[in-house]
Amino acid sequence: MKLLLGGVLLAAGFAVVPFFxxxxxxxxxxxxxxxxxSLAQSWNLLGGYGGQxxxxxxxxxxxxxxxxxxLWVDGVPLFFxxxxxxxxxxAFGVLIGGPAFRLRGAYFAIGTLALAEILRIxxxxxxxxxxxxxxxxxxxYSLVPRYYLGLALAIVCVVLVAIVIRSRVGLGIxxxxxxxxxxEASGVGALRHKLLALALSTxxxxxxxxxxxxxxxxxxxxHAFSPGWTFDAVLISFIGGVGTLHGPIxxxxxxxxxxxxxxxxxxxxxxxxxxxxxxxVVLFLPGGLVEAWSRARRLIGxxx
Amino acid sequence: xxxVDDLEVSYGALPALQxxxxxxxxxxxxxxxxxxxxGKSTLLKTIAxxxxxxxxxxxxxxxxxxxxxxxxxxECGVALVPEGRRxxxxxxxxxxxxxxxxxxxxxxxxxxxxxxxYILFPRLREREDQLAGSLSGGEQQMLALGRALxxxxxxxxxxxxxxxxxxxxxxxxxxxxxxLHRDGMxxxxxxxSVHAVLTLAQRAYLLEGGKIVGEGEGQTMLKDDHIRAAYLxxxxxxxx
Amino acid sequence: MILTQQLVxxxxxxGLYGLAAAGLSLTFGVLRILNVAHGExxxxxxxxxxxxxxxxxxxxxxxxxxxGPAMFILGLVLYWALFQFVVRAHEELRIxxxxxxxxxxxxxxxxxxxxxxxxxxxxxxxxxxxxxxRVGTLAIPLVRLTSLVLAFAVLTxxxxxxxxxxxxxxxxxxxxxxxxxxxxxxxVGKTYLLAFALGTALAGIAGGLVSVSYSISPSIGLEWTxxxxxxxxxxxxxxxxxxxxxxxxxxxxxxxSVVFLGxxxxxxxxxxxxxxxxxxxxxxxxxxRA
Numbered sequence: 001m002k003l004l005l006g007g008v009l010l011a012a013g014f015a016v017v018p019f020f021x022x023x024x025x026x027x028x029x030x031x032x033x034x035x036x037x038s039l040a041q042s043w044n045l046l047g048g049y050g051g052q053x054x055x056x057x058x059x060x061x062x063x064x065x066x067x068x069x070x071l072w073v074d075g076v077p078l079f080f081x082x083x084x085x086x087x088x089x090x091a092f093g094v095l096i097g098g099p100a101f102r103l104r105g106a107y108f109a110i111g112t113l114a115l116a117e118i119l120r121i122x123x124x125x126x127x128x129x130x131x132x133x134x135x136x137x138x139x140x141y142s143l144v145p146r147y148y149l150g151l152a153l154a155i156v157c158v159v160l161v162a163i164v165i166r167s168r169v170g171l172g173i174x175x176x177x178x179x180x181x182x183x184e185a186s187g188v189g190a191l192r193h194k195l196l197a198l199a200l201s202t203x204x205x206x207x208x209x210x211x212x213x214x215x216x217x218x219x220x221x222x223h224a225f226s227p228g229w230t231f232d233a234v235l236i237s238f239i240g241g242v243g244t245l246h247g248p249i250x251x252x253x254x255x256x257x258x259x260x261x262x263x264x265x266x267x268x269x270x271x272x273x274x275x276x277x278x279x280x281v282v283l284f285l286p287g288g289l290v291e292a293w294s295r296a297r298r299l300i301g302x303x304x
Numbered sequence: 305x306x307x308v309d310d311l312e313v314s315y316g317a318l319p320a321l322q323x324x325x326x327x328x329x330x331x332x333x334x335x336x337x338x339x340x341x342x343g344k345s346t347l348l349k350t351i352a353x354x355x356x357x358x359x360x361x362x363x364x365x366x367x368x369x370x371x372x373x374x375x376x377x378x379e380c381g382v383a384l385v386p387e388g389r390r391x392x393x394x395x396x397x398x399x400x401x402x403x404x405x406x407x408x409x410x411x412x413x414x415x416x417x418x419x420x421x422y423i424l425f426p427r428l429r430e431r432e433d434q435l436a437g438s439l440s441g442g443e444q445q446m447l448a449l450g451r452a453l454x455x456x457x458x459x460x461x462x463x464x465x466x467x468x469x470x471x472x473x474x475x476x477x478x479x480x481x482x483x484l485h486r487d488g489m490x491x492x493x494x495x496x497s498v499h500a501v502l503t504l505a506q507r508a509y510l511l512e513g514g515k516i517v518g519e520g521e522g523q524t525m526l527k528d529d530h531i532r533a534a535y536l537x538x539x540x541x542x543x544x
Numbered sequence: 545m546i547l548t549q550q551l552v553x554x555x556x557x558x559g560l561y562g563l564a565a566a567g568l569s570l571t572f573g574v575l576r577i578l579n580v581a582h583g584e585x586x587x588x589x590x591x592x593x594x595x596x597x598x599x600x601x602x603x604x605x606x607x608x609x610x611x612g613p614a615m616f617i618l619g620l621v622l623y624w625a626l627f628q629f630v631v632r633a634h635e636e637l638r639i640x641x642x643x644x645x646x647x648x649x650x651x652x653x654x655x656x657x658x659x660x661x662x663x664x665x666x667x668x669x670x671x672x673x674x675x676x677x678r679v680g681t682l683a684i685p686l687v688r689l690t691s692l693v694l695a696f697a698v699l700t701x702x703x704x705x706x707x708x709x710x711x712x713x714x715x716x717x718x719x720x721x722x723x724x725x726x727x728x729x730x731x732v733g734k735t736y737l738l739a740f741a742l743g744t745a746l747a748g749i750a751g752g753l754v755s756v757s758y759s760i761s762p763s764i765g766l767e768w769t770x771x772x773x774x775x776x777x778x779x780x781x782x783x784x785x786x787x788x789x790x791x792x793x794x795x796x797x798x799x800x801s802v803v804f805l806g807x808x809x810x811x812x813x814x815x816x817x818x819x820x821x822x823x824x825x826x827x828x829x830x831x832x833r834a
Binding site for chain 3: 053055102104106107109110111113114117118122125234235238271274275276278279282
């Protein structure tokens with residue numbers, strides 16, 4: 001309940017920011033945060049709650065971006081373009097999900113990584129030119145609608161994952177993560193649940209890619225397939241608290257803000273810091289920031 | 305002298321052994337019998353160091369074993385011939401034997417001990433360069449036994465040595481165990497083939513549901529009604 | 545003929561693929577962990593060779609004598625600091641955790657490399673770098689041929705170690721059945737440490753050969769990790785020479801695709817092969833276990 005209240009307040013807080021400032025850098029920061037939350041939360045559904053480490057997350061982000069960009073630049077209404085992006089990503093995900101899930105843990109992870117790389121290279125070869133918004137639309141480009149779209153996306157991601165996790169399907173997904181054999185034995189179809197988690201995960205990240213495509217004035221299509229997006233999703237999920245609802249949110253805030261702060265002085269070093277933090281989290285604090293926070297509260301509570 | 309005192313072992317939250325007390329004297333053959341799932345393998349594995357007990361202690365010749373890793377326990381002179389033999393199937397007979405002598409202590413006498421093992425099991429010498437996985441069941445058991453002997457043990461733990469073997473082969477294995485015993489080896493043998501082992505053993509323990517429920521001389525246990533009913537089967541009870 | 549020339553070049557690089565894969569195969573086979581930072585370790589070896597040459601003029605092939613042991617020690621440190629915690633879990637969790645730890649290590653090493661050495665490509669250009677052996681119409685670069693021979697020699701030496709030496713056998717036994725190995729008196733923890741350090745040393749040596757035969761930059765890490773993974777999956781576990789053969793197979797496949805599909809799709813063929821083998825025959829072409 002407290003979490004829900006906190007979440008609503010956070011969302012409301014972000015919602016009113018554009019009324020107080022027209023500063024582009026703040027609005028951009030906001031969009032970065034919303035994209036990060038969506039990127040991580042979508043990964044967290046399959047990776048955290050489902051226990052399937054998907055290292056090809058960028059592939060679906062890229063596909064969503066690609067489909068949306070092509071359609072929208074061609075004049076298709078944004079709503080349909082975004083929808084198409086999500087559909088393409090999901091279709092692809094479900095298509096490879098079947099054979100991919102036959103592979104045991106590690107092989108699934110590197111299999112999806114290989115897939116993402118294949119897509120990145122192919123797209124890079126087929127569409128090497130930069131994609132730019134047509135000049136007519138450039139004049140009317142405004143950050144504010146993109147800001148709110150990003151916020152809506154982040155809210156949708158969090159709310160959808162929250163609903164699914166508490167549903168029967170969600171419980172099944174987590175049961176499969178805990179003990180696949182036991183889940184199967186009690187009638188929970190492991191493959192079916194993994195595919196469902198994958199489908200929703202790819203749909204959400206496809207949507208995120210679509211918003212990314214709408215947001216950027218110009219970018220190289222293959223950049224949306226870069227493994228860096230997967231890295232971001234994994235880092236944020238784990239550092240924030242993998243397998244929790246608010247972990248990716250906390251992680252995204254922490255990640256984007258720290259990245260901005262460090263970008264002023266030490267350009268790429270944010271990755272170094274996060275890499276080290278990530279290792280520490282995996283080894284010693286698997287619950288990430290969420291766990292650190294609750295441990296700190298207990299410690300303070302005992303002293304008080 | 306092996307002293308197991310009040311041993312408690314669990315698999316996570318599930319207790320497997322509860323307050324187990326057991327002794328194997330110097331140069332004794334002791335049998336451990338009981339139904340499937342009683343915890344016999346668990347006990348041997350714990351003595352060998354593959355599992356850590358939650359409580360109690362294990363001592364061999366006065367030294368605490370339960371706090372040591374498996375490699376130290378082998379150095380101390382305790383060797384386990386595990387259930388199913390667990391040979392290195394993709395290595396040759398010779399390589400398996402040489403691996404048995406990995407410890408410092410055993411390395412020194414490696415060549416002599418290998419000779420002794422070959423004399424004990426001439427068939428192994430014949431099959432020296434064959435892959436362990438290609439041996440017959442009986443030969444594999446001999447190799448497993450020989451491999452354990454390479455470590456120069458003074459206490460040999462055997463987990464179901466007769467499993468999957470033809471009666472004649474079982475006889476020859478037990479004959480070899482008897483010979484080792486005559487040469488001074490202490491043995492703790494877990495067996496399903498109750499008849500054979502109780503004839504060989506001087507003393508026996510009955511383990512059921514993780515607890516020692518019976519103890520006595522080998523021959524006496526053989527005549528015990530409880531054991532006869534449970535393990536010698538319907539024939540003993542007169543039902544079919 | 546262009547195809548033959550490409551095939552020869554593919555063969556030459558294939559040996560390095562095999563060497564890179566051998567290190568990964570060793571750690572995967574023995575410790576059951578997937579160190580996805582393997583390519584980054586290879587990169588470190590490459591940079592070591594580069595700087596030893598650039599700063600002190602040490603011949604890169606000679607510097608391997610130093611790089612090998614240095615990377616071995618790095619492997620000891622990495623195992624002690626990170627991977628020893630990973631092997632405490634059971635197999636399923638081990639692989640997952642090693643993936644994650646390797647992932648974090650990749651980020652750290654990659655970022656450090658960019659920070660210290662910039663993103664520029666480097667190559668070791670010795671006096672004899674341009675030497676070429678001509679066989680008919682084929683041109684065989686001497687440096688690459690030497691690298692192939694050295695890669696093969698290193699693998700042979702390792703194979704001998706695993707086959708004859710006491711600790712080599714201990715490694716094989718632990719890889720097959722660590723509990724049975726423990727019962728022999730083999731200290732499993734130390735065996736893991738040794739295997740991991742050897743794997744790291746192999747990566748470093750491969751990296752040194754890459755820097756003199758091709759070029760290195762911070763971004764080759766992921767590329768070579770994938771190459772190594774592809775070969776390990778192609779060849780299956782349990783055979784070092786299988787890795788070598790698998791590497792050559794990959795090199796030849798890439799060469800063929802370059803001729804028919806063009807250079808830009810070179811990486812794709814390997815990745816596609818990888819996926820196909822994973823789905824169709826996960827135990828690899830020569831392998832024993834999946």
